[in-house]
Amino acid sequence: MKALTPSHDPVETLDKAYEVLLERALWKAHKSGVALHHTIGEIRDDTLPLIKLNEEDVVKLESYVKRDLIDAARYRDKTGKALQDWLGFELALITHEFWEIFSAAADKTTTELSLLKLQAEIAEYHTGELTGLGTLVCDQCAEKLHFHKPGHIPPCPKCSSTHFHRQNFE
Numbered sequence: 001m002k003a004l005t006p007s008h009d010p011v012e013t014l015d016k017a018y019e020v021l022l023e024r025a026l027w028k029a030h031k032s033g034v035a036l037h038h039t040i041g042e043i044r045d046d047t048l049p050l051i052k053l054n055e056e057d058v059v060k061l062e063s064y065v066k067r068d069l070i071d072a073a074r075y076r077d078k079t080g081k082a083l084q085d086w087l088g089f090e091l092a093l094i095t096h097e098f099w100e101i102f103s104a105a106a107d108k109t110t111t112e113l114s115l116l117k118l119q120a121e122i123a124e125y126h127t128g129e130l131t132g133l134g135t136l137v138c139d140q141c142a143e144k145l146h147f148h149k150p151g152h153i154p155p156c157p158k159c160s161s162t163h164f165h166r167q168n169f170e
Contacts, residue, residue: 014061017053019101022065026105040065072102073109127155127162136164 025040040062053061075081125136131153136145140161145153155162 017061022105023101069105069109072106125153125164127153129153135167137167139163
């Protein structure tokens with residue numbers, strides 16, 4: 001991972017902080033399985049004070065990273081085209097290392113946005129509610145609960161989550 005070395009140039013410091021924030025948030029999201037947009041906030045609080053940015057710059061930086069990732073993810077989701085097309089210029093103009101980090105983060109963001117869209121389309125089931133026959137899938141860990149007769153939905157036996165969706169077999 002990149003080292004945090006403050007620069008005397010405030011623009012250069014923000015540029016470096018953008019890369020560091022993105023790289024560390026992606027690493028943490030990959031390791032923990034937590035959504036990338038959540039890890040950006042956590043990493044921001046842990047990492048950016050080391051570069052000595054003021055609170056206004058920190059808030060801006062976090063919003064810039066999230067904005068760029070969401071924009072890239074939406075482009076991929078809507079067009080189905082490669083992320084290089086979203087750039088609008090030659091990939092050779094970007095350092096290979098940063099492109100790898102950004103594209104991995106955009107891929108993760110695309111996946112997260114697709115999952116959120118899918119979850120919004122699917123009815124939610126909650127612990128304590130009654131359900132009929134079928135299979136419910138835990139929204140947190142994907143554990144399957146099979147109902148062979150109507151019954152109350154228990155907490156997930158694997159992770160104790162209380163949110164489920166119905167498994168569809170198409």
